[in-house]
Amino acid sequence: MFVKKVDVTTHHHDELLDITHLVQIAVAESGITSGRVQLFVPHTTAAVTINENADPDVPRDILLGLQHISPVLSQYRHGEGNSHAHIKSSLIGCSEEVLVQDGALLLGTWQGIWFCEFDGPRSRRLIISVMQG
Amino acid sequence: MFVKKVDVTTHHHDELLDITHLVQIAVAESGITSGRVQLFVPHTTAAVTINENADPDVPRDILLGLQHISPVLSQYRHGEGNSHAHIKSSLIGCSEEVLVQDGALLLGTWQGIWFCEFDGPRSRRLIISVMQG
Amino acid sequence: MFVKKVDVTTHHHDELLDITHLVQIAVAESGITSGRVQLFVPHTTAAVTINENADPDVPRDILLGLQHISPVLSQYRHGEGNSHAHIKSSLIGCSEEVLVQDGALLLGTWQGIWFCEFDGPRSRRLIISVMQG
Numbered sequence: 157m158f159v160k161k162v163d164v165t166t167h168h169h170d171e172l173l174d175i176t177h178l179v180q181i182a183v184a185e186s187g188i189t190s191g192r193v194q195l196f197v198p199h200t201t202a203a204v205t206i207n208e209n210a211d212p213d214v215p216r217d218i219l220l221g222l223q224h225i226s227p228v229l230s231q232y233r234h235g236e237g238n239s240h241a242h243i244k245s246s247l248i249g250c251s252e253e254v255l256v257q258d259g260a261l262l263l264g265t266w267q268g269i270w271f272c273e274f275d276g277p278r279s280r281r282l283i284i285s286v287m288q289g
Numbered sequence: 290m291f292v293k294k295v296d297v298t299t300h301h302h303d304e305l306l307d308i309t310h311l312v313q314i315a316v317a318e319s320g321i322t323s324g325r326v327q328l329f330v331p332h333t334t335a336a337v338t339i340n341e342n343a344d345p346d347v348p349r350d351i352l353l354g355l356q357h358i359s360p361v362l363s364q365y366r367h368g369e370g371n372s373h374a375h376i377k378s379s380l381i382g383c384s385e386e387v388l389v390q391d392g393a394l395l396l397g398t399w400q401g402i403w404f405c406e407f408d409g410p411r412s413r414r415l416i417i418s419v420m421q422g
Numbered sequence: 423m424f425v426k427k428v429d430v431t432t433h434h435h436d437e438l439l440d441i442t443h444l445v446q447i448a449v450a451e452s453g454i455t456s457g458r459v460q461l462f463v464p465h466t467t468a469a470v471t472i473n474e475n476a477d478p479d480v481p482r483d484i485l486l487g488l489q490h491i492s493p494v495l496s497q498y499r500h501g502e503g504n505s506h507a508h509i510k511s512s513l514i515g516c517s518e519e520v521l522v523q524d525g526a527l528l529l530g531t532w533q534g535i536w537f538c539e540f541d542g543p544r545s546r547r548l549i550i551s552v553m554q555g
Binding site for chain 3: 232
């Protein structure tokens with residue numbers, strides 16, 4: 157198993173960052189050409205998802221939709237005021253797993269991998285692990 | 290690792306298709322009796338989930354609930370008009386992983402595996418990978 | 423592969439139960455010090471998620487937010503009246519996967535693993551599988 161911890165810097169409160177190339181680089185560095193790569197976000201107000209990375213309006217609309225789905229509610233008690241971001245993190249999820257074949261990610265034509273910031277801007281981490289087999 | 294790409298045809302705009310048997314067939318074909326099977330949807334307006342496959346009203350209600358959760362918003366900009374479907378895809382997620390023991394899927398009594406179409410009808414693909422160990 | 427089935431008892435209709443220690447115990451019992459652990463919930467109105475386990479208001483707010491996101495809708499037809507719970511199960515997801523390094527879970531500082539009950543109280547099961555590599 158090859159494990160790489162990558163620093164990710166976000167610049168907005170809510171942001172979708174295309175990290176597909178970071179994952180491709182880690183897979184190349186691992187030397188593993190057949191297996192799987194897991195992306196893990198070790199944070200509770202961030203996430204990782206796979207979605208279209210062609211039209212920049214897609215990530216923009218996803219963030220807008222998530223604000224509609226998980227708004228700030230007056231009944232929340234958590235003192236940091238970011239319960240809506242914790243909920244987005246659990247809705248989207250903190251990990252993804254993609255197949256590796258012939259050294260390449262087995263993604264669909266329109267799929268890219270996105271780091272999801274819901275309580276930024278911040279310095280974040282991403283754990284990329286590549287497994288043979 | 291055994292990898293099989295399966296064609297899935299959907300017939301409605303929103304649809305939950307029970308694909309449990311397709312996964313069972315692929316596991317049998319793989320010859321792997323102990324390990325794990327991953328389901329991966331290489332699309333950005335579809336998904337895969339595990340939920341009840343006894344009462345047909347459950348998938349019907351899930352689709353209805355998701356329309357309530359991620360409706361079409363007038364503020365969306367993505368030109369294809371399917372941003373609400375992209376959001377459903379990220380909420381439900383494009384992969385699932387199930388244990389294989391003694392050649393069988395280790396699912397709960399009421400669990401089935403569902404291909405989720407959110408922007409159909411279309412010809413879709415499902416990638417099934419079975420890993421030993 | 424080491425597989426352990428754990429009984430989980432919930433005490434409320436909606437509840438987030440911190441199961442991080444159960445996962446740590448299973449990893450120790452497996453004797454596997456490097457690899458991955460998968461948590462799988464074999465139910466259709468429950469789930470598993472990773473989120474903050476420091477402030478008890480976070481799980482309380484997550485449950486409140488999920489009730490807002492997936493309320494009981496009058497249009498639901500499923501006779502058991504728990505379609506909103508089935509939807510929460512698919513939104514959060516029935517599995518999580520965490521890396522194991524030097525015998526420890528590779529979680530972030532604030533991350534814990536939560537069993538999510540959306541239709542309790544009930545006797546539930548959790549399947550913990552640990553894989554080397």
